[in-house]
Amino acid sequence: MTALSSDGRAVSFTSRDFRHALGRFASGVTIVTVHHEDHTHGMTANAFVSVSLDPPLVLVSLDNRSNMNRILPGIGRYGVSVLAEDQEPLSNHFAGKPVEGLHAGFTLRDGIPLLEGAVAHFIVAVSEIHPAGDHTLYIGQVEYLSWRDAPPLLFYAGNYQRLRGHKAVQPDEPSLFSMGGFDPKA
Numbered sequence: 554m555t556a557l558s559s560d561g562r563a564v565s566f567t568s569r570d571f572r573h574a575l576g577r578f579a580s581g582v583t584i585v586t587v588h589h590e591d592h593t594h595g596m597t598a599n600a601f602v603s604v605s606l607d608p609p610l611v612l613v614s615l616d617n618r619s620n621m622n623r624i625l626p627g628i629g630r631y632g633v634s635v636l637a638e639d640q641e642p643l644s645n646h647f648a649g650k651p652v653e654g655l656h657a658g659f660t661l662r663d664g665i666p667l668l669e670g671a672v673a674h675f676i677v678a679v680s681e682i683h684p685a686g687d688h689t690l691y692i693g694q695v696e697y698l699s700w701r702d703a704p705p706l707l708f709y710a711g712n713y714q715r716l717r718g719h720k721a722v723q724p725d726e727p728s729l730f731s732m733g734g735f736d737p738k739a
């Protein structure tokens with residue numbers, strides 16, 4: 554495994570280097586949820602990716618050691634709640650660092666718990682499961698979504714961040730999507 558050193562030479566890289574480089578890809582933060590044995594299980598995940606527009610597919614990548622990875626195959630559907638910037642404590646809470654006294658409000662929709670106060674919700678039916686190294690990829694079709702315009706929580710270089718100068722964008726305002734900028738056939 555090689556990386557480029559500051560003087561341009563190829564040098565071998567460590568898993569620490571790998572994490573540092575990956576951390577330069579800024580992401581949002583989600584809580585992946587399932588309803589399991591009469592309770593809600595939630596797990597913080599930033600490895601949430603859009604896969605296909607038609608059909609509408611997304612994926613989450615789960616650590617093979619996580620409880621969610623053990624539970625999800627038997628359930629086959631999951632919720633994704635994209636956190637708002639004031640929901641940082643919930644990210645820690647569902648990442649194995651329980652916050653004493655924290656209230657996490659969930660709404661059950663079609664049997665899937667979705668976190669109140671999130672900026673977007675998805676309900677996903679798992680269609681493909683791909684083992685990939687020490688993680689497993691769960692690709693699924695989006696059955697339901699909702700969103701609102703509020704500042705999201707960001708994750709960058711191993712830390713929570715805020716979106717500077719967040720500007721609300723209405724669905725009918727021009728954007729790179731609406732101008733066809735991402736259409737390979739345009």
Ligand SMILES: Cc1cc2nc3c(=O)[nH]c(=O)nc-3n(C[C@H](O)[C@H](O)[C@H](O)COP(=O)(O)O)c2cc1C
Nearest residue numbers: 596597598599600614615616619620621647648649
């Ligand atoms: C910001 C952030 C992002 C994370 N992203 C992921 C992820 O994408 N996939 C994953 O498997 N774990 C991820 N984790 C770690 C899990 O949230 C953590 O291991 C959790 O305790 C697993 O829960 P479970 O074993 O109860 O299902 C992330 C943690 C944080 C704080």
